[in-house]
Amino acid sequence: MAQVETFYYDNAIVRKFAYATMLWAVVGMLVGLIAAFQLIWPELNLGIPYTSFGRIRPLHTNAAIFAFVGNGIYMGVYYSLQRLLKTRMFSNALSNIHFWGWQSIIVMAAVTLPLGITSAKEYAELEWPIDIAIALVWVVFGINMFGTILKRRENHMYVAIWFYIATWITVTVLHIGNNIEIPVSATKSYNIFAGVQDALVQWWYGHNAVAFFLTTPYLGLMYYFLPKAANRPVYSYRLSIIHFWALIFIYIWAGPHHLLYTSLPDWAQSLGTVFSVMLIAPSWGGMLNGLLTLRGAWDRVRQDPVLKFMVVAITAYGMATFEGPMLSIKSVNAISHFTDWTIGHVHIGTLGWNGFLTFGILYWLIPRLFNTQLYSGKLANAHFWIGTLGIAFYAIPLYWAGWAQSLMWKEFTPDGFLKYGNFLETVTQIMPMYYIRALGGTLYFAGTLVMVYNLIATIRQGSFIGDEVAEAPARVATDGAHKGEHWHRWIERRPMQMLVGAAIAILIGGIIEISPMVMIESNIPKIASVKPYTPLELHGRDLYIREGCLGCHSQMVRPFRSETERYGEYSKSGEYIYDRPFLWGSKRTGPDLHREGGKYPDSWHYNHMVDPQSMSPGSIMPAYPWLLRDEMDLGTLPKKIKVLTMLGTPYPEGFEDQAVADLKKQASEVAKRLRADGVEDDKLEKRDIVALIAYLQRLGTDIKPKAATN
């Protein structure tokens, strides 16, 4: 037997991440709550650009995912990794660089997103300098984690650590793959992929941000904190092995289910569907191993708030991972996509699974870090009930709203007309559901505040020990197999092989789906009449991105009668080849805009931006007065044209030097039309609004026969 060594766990870094988790939980949820109330009272943005819905929606999603859950992951990993490996973290310095680096990224996000600095790709909105910072900090985290694994005193790695390793390698691959972009300036870049290709890469990333940021690391945390809190053995080691490898291998294929019935080729959509359906069992493997670990401890679940939170979290995980595959079936997706059903679904996952598991861990961890008891079990129980009610009041109305609105979109009268031809009718119909949703969000948020109060009181009554003493024998490196051991024990002793194995498992799906889309031209049939955007339209498009219009408006008419009757010809993949980034959107709070061009006069759009309710009574779209006020900033326009030309957009040679003149010419034409309709503004041709109108009027007209004769 090796000699017993004494060492110290680093609890100080765990405490830092725990504080950050609590702080960003409050911030992220508050922003979400504001967004929910803005959907009821659009004027809540106070008429200023930085708080308008399109800009704070990505702020909410990024804060919830990367700030709240991100810090939750690090808190749990830094605590469990040291104990599972019987060693201190590899480097105090790296731990602190990781902590402060991640917090500064969050602050940068909180500044840039309200400023409208965004690359428009969901959950990857941050611009390229921040992308680089994220990559660097992530590598620091990786080195720190692998350094710790390498100097471990435990021979084998526990299942939680497999999940941590898979998380690390996959997020690395996804983050890099989805953010390959060419900078125009410090705050603007264009993707190397365009249109359909960009859509596929984005949702390969986007879906797996859910899989490998919100799921796999949290499964790792579950595998540590649940058996610890319940003091029960893990149900099945064999189940851990099978569901781990099956989960990471299959998850990566599922991205295209975000693009069903779009212009993505059928074969890619089908892969997304079948791999999503195959995901049920691997996902439920995690749920089963969690719930069955509680066998023999159910009596304590009734009393212990920690276990209560964890049970609801795991149940929510099971529900969301069953619902996800169902939503990936094309005929179900035809109803659910673009509606609030999706919003309800993801919030079961985030509020239930991520939120409640984090709360359970915090209630378990904070008293241990501070060597004390939880300040109030009663308050924790109150939090549990408020939070659970909050989830119900949040999700159920949104399911209702999603079904109701989708059915209204699709309803025809017997003589062949859309029953609700005016999109707005389908919005006003579901407004009551939005009120209840906001109530649900308020409840959940209130519960979180109760928790923060309870934990602060706990911290106050305890005494913190930054370096916790521990003892363990040194590792005797026995790489040889024991007789009769399970075959999987081999790789549990070899972190590098585990890393490579996980990398291979997650690369296969991505390569098989993405490479044909990039390399085989027949996947995106060319359309001769599709031309690049003019400089004015391009500027307008970048404003559309800045304002986050895609948060509420899709640009994807699906091949359904109910959509072609409402919007026009369904969208073709060849129409998007100059779209960097693609702007298909994923939610229709307002109508689709892909065939918006030529539908209304320029002045309609002008007046609509001044006051949407004047043109569409009852609309919940906010006003955009600053677009009428601000003059176009054309400083980077030549550079933009240059970058796009480099990426393959066929502008004439030397066009970057004529771009500004071309823009002014087109702007004066738009201004002339606006003036003819009574718009009074001396500097009209210089305003941002002119560019946005030019872009909106261009949308979808490339293959519109009527536009050609105009």
Added chain:
Amino acid sequence: MKKNKLKKQLVITLLALLSSSLVFAQGAGAAGAATPASNETFNSLLANGLIFFAGLTMLGAVLALFHLLSMMIKVQQIKIYQEQGIEAYLEDVEKTQKEPWWKRQYKAWTNVVPVEKEDSVMLDHNYDGIRELDNSLPPWWVAMFYITIFLGVVFLGYYHVLGGPSQADEYNAEMKVAEQAKAAFAATQANTIDEANLEASTDPKDLSIGQTIFSTNCVACHSAKGEGGVGPNLTDEFWIHGGGITNVFKTVKNGVPEKGMIAWSAQLKPADILKVSSYILTLQGTNPPNGKAPQGTKYVAEGEEAPADTSAVN
């Protein structure tokens, strides 16, 4: 001995089926070249027949395998009883007699070692005090996994190997069905409304519906009282595209796309266009505040439409 015989029989049956289907396929090829018209029915018949036979074969094979398996299990069980003695046998007999069917099913599909006996499956793993059990994979879970994989193969096979409908095919089919339904419905309607037989309505009910349609669809451009905004004033006698019920109906129906007036025929049915047009004509001479300056030419009703016009103006 019996086993071998069964196996042989199975192989022979399979081979026979295979060769016969090959012969069928060749025959189909030859027939297809000769008569393309009858080819389709024959092919579908052939396909159905083949699927039927394949299904029968598979069913037979599954039954045979099941039979084999249960025999092997029985033999094995007898060996075990021989080693463990008569008590073990009696215990098992008792168990099968006592436990109801569903309970045995439940046990078989969950296959879990009870908490009291979990020491028997406790592994020697210990991670910071966390132990692991070696329970087997829940059989129902494994079955579910296999079923989803099987469904995946069927899905991909149907849509991408056997030529199931593409997304575009589905759309075309949907449109075709809608066209037929529309035509069938139109046939049941006595008098269709079009430009040839228009008469402005004066029925207060119609006009009130017209007003509702106006306020949801038209006010954005023509303002609440029809005084005009982005679009022209509808309350004066000047019309750009002609006044009177027929012209107004036509303008609403077909729109003036180059000026931003959309064609409402896609969203409003003819009866509703007539109602809203009738309502618009009631606005004549109301002279609301902030009226837009007159545009177009002064409209004078022609003889034929005059009565309708006067009644609409009131």
